[in-house]
Structure formats: C-alpha cells, structure tokens
Amino acid sequence: MDKSIVIIGSGPAGLICALSCCQSGIEPSDILIIERDSELGGTLNQCIHSGFGKSYLDEVVTGTELASMLSDAIRQLEIEYITDSTVLSVDKQKRIRVVSPKYGYCTIKAEAIVLAMGCREKTKGALQIGGTRPAGVFSAGAVQRIVNLKGYMPGKKTVVLGSGDLAMIVARRLALEGGSVACVCEPKEYAEGSDEHVTECLDNFEIPLYYSTTVTKILGKERIEAVEISKVDKRGKSIKGTEQKIKCDSFVYQCGLVPENEIIKETGIRLDTRTKGAYVNQYFETNVKGIFTCGNAVRIHDLVDFIVEEAQIVGASVKKYLEDKTAKPKSTVRIKNSDKILYSVPQHLDEYDEGIEDCVIYFRVNGKYDNLLITLKKDGEEIYSREKGKMSWLETGKILVTKELAEKIKGAKEIVICAQEKKNGNDTDNNS
Amino acid sequence: MAITSYDVVIIGAGISGAITAYNIAKYNIKAAVLEAGIDVASGSTRANSAIVHAGYDAKEGTLKAQLNVRGCALMEDLTKTLGVHYSKCGSLVIGFTENDLEHLELLKARGEANGVPDLEIIDEKRLHELEPRVSKNAKHALVAPSAGIVCPYDLAYALCENAATNGVKFYFEFKVSKIDYDGEYYTLCCGKKKVRAKYVVNAAGLFVDEIAGMVGEKLPFDIIPRRGEYMLLDKGEIGTASHTLFVTPSEKGKGILISPTVDGNVIVGPNANVVESKADTSVTEEGLEEIAEGAKIIVEDINLDATITTFAGVRATPTSGDFYIQESEKFKNFIHVAGIESPGLASAPAVGEYVLDILKSCGLPLLEKSGYISTRTKDGNCKQFYEMTEEERVNAISKDPRYAKVVCRCEMVTEGDVIDALRRPIPSKTVDMVKRRTRAGMGRCQGNYCRSRIAELIAEEFNIPLSEVKKFTSNSNILYGKTK
Ligand SMILES: Cc1cc2nc3c(=O)[nH]c(=O)nc-3n(C[C@H](O)[C@H](O)[C@H](O)COP(=O)(O)OP(=O)(O)OC[C@H]3O[C@@H](n4cnc5c(N)ncnc54)[C@H](O)[C@@H]3O)c2cc1C
Numbered sequence A: 001m002d003k004s005i006v007i008i009g010s011g012p013a014g015l016i017c018a019l020s021c022c023q024s025g026i027e028p029s030d031i032l033i034i035e036r037d038s039e040l041g042g043t044l045n046q047c048i049h050s051g052f053g054k055s056y057l058d059e060v061v062t063g064t065e066l067a068s069m070l071s072d073a074i075r076q077l078e079i080e081y082i083t084d085s086t087v088l089s090v091d092k093q094k095r096i097r098v099v100s101p102k103y104g105y106c107t108i109k110a111e112a113i114v115l116a117m118g119c120r121e122k123t124k125g126a127l128q129i130g131g132t133r134p135a136g137v138f139s140a141g142a143v144q145r146i147v148n149l150k151g152y153m154p155g156k157k158t159v160v161l162g163s164g165d166l167a168m169i170v171a172r173r174l175a176l177e178g179g180s181v182a183c184v185c186e187p188k189e190y191a192e193g194s195d196e197h198v199t200e201c202l203d204n205f206e207i208p209l210y211y212s213t214t215v216t217k218i219l220g221k222e223r224i225e226a227v228e229i230s231k232v233d234k235r236g237k238s239i240k241g242t243e244q245k246i247k248c249d250s251f252v253y254q255c256g257l258v259p260e261n262e263i264i265k266e267t268g269i270r271l272d273t274r275t276k277g278a279y280v281n282q283y284f285e286t287n288v289k290g291i292f293t294c295g296n297a298v299r300i301h302d303l304v305d306f307i308v309e310e311a312q313i314v315g316a317s318v319k320k321y322l323e324d325k326t327a328k329p330k331s332t333v334r335i336k337n338s339d340k341i342l343y344s345v346p347q348h349l350d351e352y353d354e355g356i357e358d359c360v361i362y363f364r365v366n367g368k369y370d371n372l373l374i375t376l377k378k379d380g381e382e383i384y385s386r387e388k389g390k391m392s393w394l395e396t397g398k399i400l401v402t403k404e405l406a407e408k409i410k411g412a413k414e415i416v417i418c419a420q421e422k423k424n425g426n427d428t429d430n431n432s
Numbered sequence B: 001m002a003i004t005s006y007d008v009v010i011i012g013a014g015i016s017g018a019i020t021a022y023n024i025a026k027y028n029i030k031a032a033v034l035e036a037g038i039d040v041a042s043g044s045t046r047a048n049s050a051i052v053h054a055g056y057d058a059k060e061g062t063l064k065a066q067l068n069v070r071g072c073a074l075m076e077d078l079t080k081t082l083g084v085h086y087s088k089c090g091s092l093v094i095g096f097t098e099n100d101l102e103h104l105e106l107l108k109a110r111g112e113a114n115g116v117p118d119l120e121i122i123d124e125k126r127l128h129e130l131e132p133r134v135s136k137n138a139k140h141a142l143v144a145p146s147a148g149i150v151c152p153y154d155l156a157y158a159l160c161e162n163a164a165t166n167g168v169k170f171y172f173e174f175k176v177s178k179i180d181y182d183g184e185y186y187t188l189c190c191g192k193k194k195v196r197a198k199y200v201v202n203a204a205g206l207f208v209d210e211i212a213g214m215v216g217e218k219l220p221f222d223i224i225p226r227r228g229e230y231m232l233l234d235k236g237e238i239g240t241a242s243h244t245l246f247v248t249p250s251e252k253g254k255g256i257l258i259s260p261t262v263d264g265n266v267i268v269g270p271n272a273n274v275v276e277s278k279a280d281t282s283v284t285e286e287g288l289e290e291i292a293e294g295a296k297i298i299v300e301d302i303n304l305d306a307t308i309t310t311f312a313g314v315r316a317t318p319t320s321g322d323f324y325i326q327e328s329e330k331f332k333n334f335i336h337v338a339g340i341e342s343p344g345l346a347s348a349p350a351v352g353e354y355v356l357d358i359l360k361s362c363g364l365p366l367l368e369k370s371g372y373i374s375t376r377t378k379d380g381n382c383k384q385f386y387e388m389t390e391e392e393r394v395n396a397i398s399k400d401p402r403y404a405k406v407v408c409r410c411e412m413v414t415e416g417d418v419i420d421a422l423r424r425p426i427p428s429k430t431v432d433m434v435k436r437r438t439r440a441g442m443g444r445c446q447g448n449y450c451r452s453r454i455a456e457l458i459a460e461e462f463n464i465p466l467s468e469v470k471k472f473t474s475n476s477n478i479l480y481g482k483t484k
C-alpha cells in the first residue's frame, strides 16, 4: 500500500498535525493516521481533568473533550485513520510495517512520515526499591487508565511516590473516587510538579506531602500490605534509622516519562541522549529527510500548548517537503547548551536558499532560578539576550528567531544558549 | 473417594521435576507431578542467572561436575526439540592480576579434567576485541565456548507442556504435607487431597529435606537457603556484554556476573546471602548496591539506570557441596533429587537421564509409548508473533485476527499469543503466568500498559469478573472493586 503522508500516533500531536497538513493545502485523502489504541486521542483520553487547549481553542476544556473535538474534525475532513493498529518498524526508505485488524500484517510505503508516538512511563526498576513483588504496585499512568478508562480502583488505601503533576492528579482522582491516599512521598526538597497542583490536588484533599522522603521497601507476600518510607539525604540516599512503616493496599509511583521511539531503532534516526527524542531542525524534520516528529516523541511536554505549535510547524513543513523533496540545506547551525540548560529543541537550524526563516528555539533549564538571563552566543559574542526572571524546569523557555536574529546567526557553525543567574542587581555569576 | 494411583509421582515442578516428567513421559508409565505453587517453576527455577555453565567450577570427580558437563552438552538439542530460546554465547572468566591468572589456569585444568571442551586463556588484547566494554584493568580471561544461556522457566514450561501432552497429570497448589507408606504405595497428602504412587521422586528444591522428613528420613546434609539478587537492564543495553562475564572467584565468593539473556536484555547479579526463610525472595537496598559495585568491576560504565526490574531467587545450598541424587537409604522406590543448587539448570538434561536410570534400576519397567509426541503440543511448538517470519505472521492473522492486535507494546505480544497461553497444555490462569509464557509485561514498561488488558482477556476466557483476576496466587487480586 502507498500513501503520501503517514502519521504514527493519534495524540494531540498527530491529530493537530493532520489538521494542519490540510490547512496548508494537502488533500485529506493523502493522509493516513495509525493508532494502536482503539480510539483516537492518545493520552488525552485518560485525562478527564480540565486544563487543555488554551492556545488552540481559546478556552480550557478537559483532555477527553479536546480529544473528541480533534477526532470530530478529523472525521469531518474524512482523513483516513486506522485504530487497534500498531506500527512495528519504520525504515529509511519510509516503509512502515503495521499490524492492523483492517489490513493484517502489511507494509505501507510513504513519502513523508510524522512520528507522533508520544511517550511512556519509566518503571519501578529505575527506582530500585527493596522488598517483595506483590500485586498492588502500579505506575501513575496505569492507575489513571484503570480508574478513568476501565472504572476500577487499584486499592482502598494508597501510598504515592513522586510529586510530579501526574502523580498529584492521580492522588486527587483516587481521593475523589472514595479511596484514601495515606501520603505522597517526594525524595526532593520541593515538589516536582506545579505549586497549583500541590494546593488543588493534595492540600485541598488533606493528603500529606512528605518532602525528602522516599519509599525504601515494599512489604507483603501476595497483595501489598505496607511500605517502608525513609528520609533521604541531599544526595538522595536513604538515612538509616528514619524508617517508618505505612500500611496500605496499593502503591503508586511516578518516575518520569520518556519519548516512545522504539519503532525507529533501526531507521537510522539520530536520537538526542538528553531529550531521548530525535535530533530535529527548526521544521521538526529528523536527519532522515521526509521523516518529521512532534509532541512527546520529541521531548516531554507538560502542556499540550507547545505540542500544538510543533504540530502546526510540522503540518506546514510536510507540505513544503512534498513540493520539493530534493531541496538540500546550504548550511547547518548546531545549537549547543551551557550548563544550566537541560536541553534545547531544535538541535540545529538548517539554512535553505531563502535563509533561516522565522522560527522558535525551545529550551528548559535544569533547576529553579530566581533571576535568569538567557543569552545566545556566536563565537563567544553575544547576539541575543533576554531577562527571564524566575524560571524553573517546569517551564519551557522560547527564543524567537526573528529575521534580525537570523541575520546574526547566519554563517555560524554553532551557537550556544547560555543561562546566567543574576544576583542582586547587575552581578552575574561566572558561567557560560 | 477413591484415591488416584500412579506408577510415579514427582514432587516439585522446578527444572529437576520437569526434566524427570519429560523423560518419563516417553514411556508407558502413569505419572503425575505435584506442585505446591500455582505454576511450574515456582522455586529456584523461576529466578536465577540462566547460565548454562560449561562445567569447570565443580571439583573433579563430583556428581555435580559429571552432570554439569553432560547437561551442557545436551542442552542445545533439547532446547531445539522444544523450541526454547537458547544461545551458545560462551562465557569468560575475567582476571585482573597475576594471582587471578593462576586461578584461571587452575579452572582450566579442572575443566579439562571434567571434560569441558575447547577451554582457552586469552590475553587482554583478545579479551577487549571480544568484549570492548570490559574494564581496561582486565588482563586475561578463560574462554569457555560451550557455555550458553537459556530461559529457565520457559525450559521448565516446555518440558512440562510436553509431559502433559503425553499424558502426565499435573496437580498445582498441591503442597505435599504428609506421606504414608504401606510397603507398596506411598500416599501423598495435601490437606484432604490425596494421590498415591509406587515410586516417588522428591524434587522439591529448597524443601527436599522436609519431604524426606515426612517419611522419617534425615538427609545426610542440611539445605541452607542463600538468596541471590538481580538487576535486569533494558534491551537498549545489550551491547554491554555478548558473553557471560564472570570475575575470577576469590575467597570473597564468586562475584557478580553480567550476561546477555536470550530475550536480549542484560542480567546483572547475583550476590549470595544466607536468609532465614526459604521463601524470602525480597530484594534489599544493600543487596542492589553490592551488585552495582560488583558489576562495575567488570564494566566500569555499565548503565544501571536502564534497570527495568529487580528480583531475587533462593538457592538450595547443601552443606555437603554436591548434588545428591539417589534412592532413599531407608525407603524403597523413593528417590531424592536433592542439593540441586547451581548449576542445577545447566545440569538438568543430565539429571533427567540420571534419575531415569535410578528408576529403572529400582525396577520401574520402561516400555516406549506409541504415539509419543516430541514437541510441546500435538501441533508442534508454539511460536509467538514476535518470533514469526513475515509469512507466518500473515498466516497467523488470517487464521485468527487477534494476532493483529498488539497487547504488549514493549515485547510485541499480540492478543493471539495471550489466548494461546491461556489454552496451552498447562493453561495460564493468572497475569504472571501469561507474563512468563508470552513475555507480555516483561519489557521496559513492566506491564503498566498491558496488565489491565491481559486481566480482561483472562476474565473473558474463564468467565470471571475482572476484579477476580489474580497476579499469581489466590490472594493477589490486581484490582479492587469499581470506582464511585
Ligand atoms: C496526567 C496528565 C495530565 C496532563 N495534564 C495536562 C493539562 O492539564 N494541560 C495540558 O495542556 N496538558 C496536559 N498533559 C499533557 C498532554 O496530555 C500530553 O503531553 C499530550 O497528550 C502528548 O501528546 P502526544 O500527541 O505527543 O502523545 P500522546 O497523546 O501520548 O499520543 C501518542 C499516540 O501514539 C500512539 N502510538 C505510539 N506508538 C505507536 C505505534 N508504534 N503504532 C501506532 N500508534 C502508536 C499511542 O497509542 C498514542 O495514542 C497531561 C498529561 C498527563 C499524563
């Protein structure tokens, strides 16, 4: 089977990308969306809480509402999609192997591919908690699916490890569904997720949040009976003698998300070890021409808002690519990071005949800073600077590459994004 | 109620009991296996290093040395016959000092005396060519090309499935707690449940001494439970080692090993700590640290952050140091397969032959069964979707469209594979049984995605409510009731 554009994954990234392809003039019939779940919508389907769509709809709705709005739009345009269908692999020639109830085991040849597979959760193995391996231990995402999609409870009394937004939202959901949450433990000295979530999801439900605390042991033979929690020191090691046993019948942990890029292992697509997503240029195109990527497959986003932007960029880029598949960039500018920067996306800017067009560089910092100055340097020379004030790893920072800035970047082999913490007044610390 | 009589009853469905059942199933013998757990491989066979040792560790002249070398030689054919994943990846014992080199020479001489083929000591250049990630401090290695890796529980399932296909009866959750003997028949009881047999094979692993005690016998050694803990790394780390890597043993013990697994993960462990309870398979923070430290001696930059799960198994270490496989000194036709610590897995094919010989010499008539089936089921060995060729995949889907629905994303297990596991000669009844048979839930997400779908498939197959589906035992329900 042949298809011009295949989009893998139907989360907001995949769906908005399909819609924006059409907006940019691509025929709906040239697009195929492949989704392994039985419904379109991806992670949105399990998010029955409000807080989605601000930048896309100018109103805030629940995840499920956004999913059904997007799916309706896809159906209205008659864009083809297949569900319950899993992509097994993608190769350099853009052949996609799929198993699907509709087409069986088949190969689809595409001209352009969009990787929008989202992300998966890391597992308890990464936490290395001692004790037994009874029933009743779940990841936060699994609980969200079990409760919101299947209507079952993981237990009656739960201990939660991790204070990311997902963990806090899940704790609240359990409380709302009549379960009790004994406590939320956070190994760090501060909450991983937003302060609003601490108030809305924990404080308002009188769920205690213990900082500098981790779970060191799981107890129980068949079904979990209790966990042992301990205080941790600054390096994250548990402190002997601080152990405390907390009775529970279920244990939920959140230990982070990673982009889901398993199917491109053998495609020859270069992955960034920091984001765990593909290396991309400002069009979100990977090093394999004609293969694009957006959403959580590129980097973990906290909000759909930035995914919307990326998906729209990809929609337009796909159109452009299909118009001239042989266009080659004249030069490439690598984007490097100084040490307070966690990562930045895109990882490089490609310059075509028309120069570097307006685009955005997204970045995250690796800590919580009160007064941050962001600069861009080319050969040690500052070509951009912005005061960001307060900034933490929770936020995505943006650098707008305008015509003027693009002009300055031109000709560089690499540019460096630097972050400096401004202390009282104009003193900046020494680091770049 | 009439008690069912058997010619032979095997206690324990670990690898030792499984291989015995497999061998007996070839003959016209009415046999049964009694297993305390809900599944095959409920003891040491479930959690171990999965290494098919070449046979240079055991002292010359011991039963262990003899059966290890022979078992290792038989393993390839056995696994081929039953479609069990096995790889003859070879092992390296790595030396860092001149002292270590002396020890390697000793191991080589011992191995040769035991009959291990093709042993060789290599220098650091060859070593680093073979294993580029190994520490630059490593200077020599003993190579044993006949060593391999196998999936221990899959081997036990395969043996038992074949036995069941050929008429051996399996009783699960049958924990033998009392044995009576009337001079001809042994009656084995689990509460009110009873079976009887003329011949009994005691292959109860850690509990062989207790079984012996039930007929009033004291084995000439004690069984010490020694726990070994492990970390299992994501498939992305497979480049860490292509052989099984050991360090040279020292007074401190055998050290930590790093090995690929047949499924493409990397296993790191085990330590060895005496535990109070034979059932204590918990992992400890200290234990995992011990393993991490040990692993870094071999591969300094090993990526332990890629750990997807941790687990532990308990060894049945006999104080005598050797396997003990013989007819009871007091009771006729009662055979002990005891003290089967490492390399009990590697030795299993030879243990099977050895036990069969003893049964024969006790007078058990061995008449070959007509219509014997050599594979797991009468339709051959099961193949999973991820193991199939493109053509087989197309065929499987056209026969059963459920093969087109992937349940476990990490390991590419389809609903068709799960249904097959629910209907094997020894059917899966719990989420963990499905997991060990199909690998659904064994990948990098550890079942967080597929566990609830698998629970649904089990509920549908056996027509029970979802909240009644178990993880493994009767009190391990996965979910509580409905939400509000
Ligand atoms: C608990 C929680 C709360 C959140 N709260 C908010 C909020 O309040 N506001 C907000 O804006 N954002 C929120 N988010 C973030 C937002 O929902 C996600 O970031 C967003 O859904 C990610 O979109 P995506 O399209 O990249 O990935 P996904 O939505 O995960 O979609 C990826 C899709 O690809 C499919 N797929 C993957 N691999 C394959 C394959 N091989 N073959 C076929 N299909 C495949 C998957 O099944 C999935 O459907 C929240 C997220 C979570 C988890």
Ligand SMILES: Cc1cc2nc3c(=O)[nH]c(=O)nc-3n(C[C@H](O)[C@H](O)[C@H](O)COP(=O)(O)OP(=O)(O)OC[C@H]3O[C@@H](n4cnc5c(N)ncnc54)[C@H](O)[C@@H]3O)c2cc1C
Binding pocket: B011, B012, B013, B014, B015, B016, B017, B018, B034, B035, B036, B037, B040, B041, B042, B043, B044, B045, B046, B047, B048, B049, B050, B051, B052, B053, B174, B175, B176, B177, B203, B204, B205, B206, B207, B211, B227, B228, B229, B270, B313, B314, B315, B316, B340, B341, B342, B343, B344, B345, B346, B347
């Ligand atoms: C940490 C560790 C690492 C190891 N590494 C290796 C290795 O790399 N290579 C190797 O060759 N070997 C290795 N071994 C050894 C190997 O795992 C064992 O030798 C082998 O699995 C023993 O098998 P078994 O059948 O004798 O005992 P088990 O597997 O323990 O089986 C005994 C069975 O009997 C059942 N049972 C017990 N009591 C009763 C009762 N009263 N009634 C009914 N049933 C009962 C149990 O439930 C169990 O299923 C290792 C062992 C451990 C623990």
